[in-house]
Amino acid sequence: MMLKIESLNAYYSRLQALFDINLEMNKGEIIGVLGPNGAGKTTLLKSIINVEVSKTGRILFKDVEITTLPTHKIASLGIYYIPDYGGLFPGLTIIENLQLAANSKYVSIDELKEFYPPIIDLLNRKADSLSGGERKIVSIIRSIVVKPELLLLDEPTEGMAPVMVDRTIKLLKKLNEEKNMSILWIEPGAKIRKVLEIADKILILAAGRIVYVGESEKALKEIDEIKKYLFI
Secondary structure (H helix, E strand, O other): EEEEEEEEEEOOEEEEEEEEEEEEOOOOOOOEEEEEEOOOOHHHHHHHHHOOOOOEEEEEEEEEEOOOOOOHHHOOOEEEEOOOOOOOOOOOOOOHHHHHHHOOOOOOOOHHHOOHHHHOOOOOOOOOOHHHHHHHHHHHHHHHHHOOOEEEEEOOOOOHHHHHHHHHHHHHHHHHOOOOOEEEEEEEEEHHHHHHOOOOEEEOOOOOOEEEEEEEHHHHHHHHHHHHHOOO
């Protein structure tokens, strides 16, 4: 088991954001988490990486309990969290950002080009000169040098042009298949069909509670019912 969440309740001060969340994720899986704004999607990721929230329950990563571990320790075990803004350092070039992530001056440009050929045109540009979509893709590419086992993604395609969304979906599938990365990926409900293109299963959150879990094939058949939870 890659990730197991048991009876998770999460809070921002006295405000409860998640209620009794249970989730099991196998190695190599892609799970899409969808829901309307305020459903608790980002809180789920923050609870796993242990940032900004308090919580009860248990979270295990490869059978090791990480519930109360500090964020840097959780990351060192092989979990990589990419927030919705990407997390790049704006004053550094892309190659400098990648070198920093790799904790080394050496980064295999050939490997990066194999996964995303347009990266070659971005390497010497400052992170704050990139479009929002470019920054998000670079943040995902950064996982190649970090080499995590579990990738946590917060709305990686939100605000992207359709062509960039397609490139991002293709990149995530390639990382999953060729780097064997497990991916827990959140998106707003309107992206459900895009998520279902590559996800093994989806989970729907509403008002901090899981209201639907299903394999992608099953979810496609039940998509009209699922859309009611997503208000789309």
